[in-house]
Amino acid sequence: MVLSREQFGDDFTWGVAHASYQVEGAWNEDGKGESIWDTFTRRRGKIRDRSDGTVACDFYHRYSEDTRLVADLGFGAQRFSISWPRVLPEGTGRVNQKGLDFYRRVVDECLAADVEPWVTLYHWDLPEVLQQRGGWANRDVVGWFGEYVDVVAAALADRVEHWMVFNEPCSFLLGGYLSGVHAPGVRSLRKFLGATHHTNLSQAAGAAALRARSSDLQVGTTHIITPMVPSGTSERHLRAAASIDAFANRVYIEPNLGLGYPVDDAPLLRGVDRWVRPGDDSAIRVDWDFVGVQYYQRLPVHAVPIPLLRGVPWPRRDHRSYDITAMGWEVQPEGLYDALAKVHAYDPDLRLFVTENGVAVPDRIEDGQVHDPRRIDFYRRHLEQVLRAQSDGIGVDGYFCWSLMDNFEWAEGYVPRFGLVRVDFDTQQRTVKDSGRWFEQLLTANPTAR
Numbered sequence: 001m002v003l004s005r006e007q008f009g010d011d012f013t014w015g016v017a018h019a020s021y022q023v024e025g026a027w028n029e030d031g032k033g034e035s036i037w038d039t040f041t042r043r044r045g046k047i048r049d050r051s052d053g054t055v056a057c058d059f060y061h062r063y064s065e066d067t068r069l070v071a072d073l074g075f076g077a078q079r080f081s082i083s084w085p086r087v088l089p090e091g092t093g094r095v096n097q098k099g100l101d102f103y104r105r106v107v108d109e110c111l112a113a114d115v116e117p118w119v120t121l122y123h124w125d126l127p128e129v130l131q132q133r134g135g136w137a138n139r140d141v142v143g144w145f146g147e148y149v150d151v152v153a154a155a156l157a158d159r160v161e162h163w164m165v166f167n168e169p170c171s172f173l174l175g176g177y178l179s180g181v182h183a184p185g186v187r188s189l190r191k192f193l194g195a196t197h198h199t200n201l202s203q204a205a206g207a208a209a210l211r212a213r214s215s216d217l218q219v220g221t222t223h224i225i226t227p228m229v230p231s232g233t234s235e236r237h238l239r240a241a242a243s244i245d246a247f248a249n250r251v252y253i254e255p256n257l258g259l260g261y262p263v264d265d266a267p268l269l270r271g272v273d274r275w276v277r278p279g280d281d282s283a284i285r286v287d288w289d290f291v292g293v294q295y296y297q298r299l300p301v302h303a304v305p306i307p308l309l310r311g312v313p314w315p316r317r318d319h320r321s322y323d324i325t326a327m328g329w330e331v332q333p334e335g336l337y338d339a340l341a342k343v344h345a346y347d348p349d350l351r352l353f354v355t356e357n358g359v360a361v362p363d364r365i366e367d368g369q370v371h372d373p374r375r376i377d378f379y380r381r382h383l384e385q386v387l388r389a390q391s392d393g394i395g396v397d398g399y400f401c402w403s404l405m406d407n408f409e410w411a412e413g414y415v416p417r418f419g420l421v422r423v424d425f426d427t428q429q430r431t432v433k434d435s436g437r438w439f440e441q442l443l444t445a446n447p448t449a450r
């Protein structure tokens, strides 16, 4: 199918996404405090190429040219996140004005370039000082987070309309508190459940802080949705898929919608009870203006229990029949449709945006060009699924590519490259890849001649 911008509707938002720790660098400049990723990356064996985000893409200094590039490629929105320790170096209390000023400059640059700023409040870089006090496993975090959101909203709510409270709670909770592969590297089912409940409460505290600043804001959050596909039709496989779906998707979505924890499908989640206090059922509820759906892969589930989860099955990839990305993920565009349909089913009136979707492929620079046909094919096929969702009545109002440029991919370091723009991490030179040009062609009437 040949895609055209018009098929998606006049009001459809076309954007790119990135996140503070992955692109900013300037890890200790202008009064910024340490984040849990600053400390985690120093631990041996945690990052595949032993790298870190101290410089990353140097977005802290290059935000102007990067934002202009976003506009030149035809995108109308840039989704970026705020680094909590840049704004509140001690986690609470003293505000670092220079940190806030940086984000005001980024926002102003966006507005000047006709690029709408979309702000994520937490994309995984908690202040280290708060981790020392237990991080997300300490219930006090709900108050700390509310205070932080209020400080940011006070500075930016006059010029930012779209806000996302969290980026993918699933990822930093499962990765940070259960498997330990992400910061802060904790491996504890008990703490994972506590951190999950406190994050769900913090969704509500963050949303309330935003709404208290202005009733004009669009308040949302983002979730990674990983559709779980049973490997067979037997009861055993169906139960396995339902249980991992509860663990990996539903537990971060349903409490905020007033549906409680999905304990029937994943009895292990009952352990969350010890963290729940009277009144939490109502305090946790949020009336979202929109939800950001982030999709990377769909997972086949085999009924193989893993010990840490005492009997809960875990997905295992089936690499036989699919194109595999540099992350080892299977390319399955229909999974994006399934992910959108899953969230839509909770509330058909909820506005949805695809706030992340993209692919890492091992691209190379040749004669100043990066030919990445696999990435173009990936985007084309996933965008077709967005059209399919729209034509089935699922309200999808925008699509953000992950990512504008190659960046620090957490535990994988700089090995996987997700960008529409290549970054040479020695020189910080940016080179628009063919996929970036492909979007430019789709989105603008006058693509730059190659």
Ligand code: FCB
Pocket (backbone or CB within 6 Å): 019, 022, 167, 168, 171, 224, 356, 402, 409, 410, 418
């Ligand atoms: C998502 C994260 C994002 C990036 C992509 C590849 O889960 O939100 O920061 O790492 O995966």
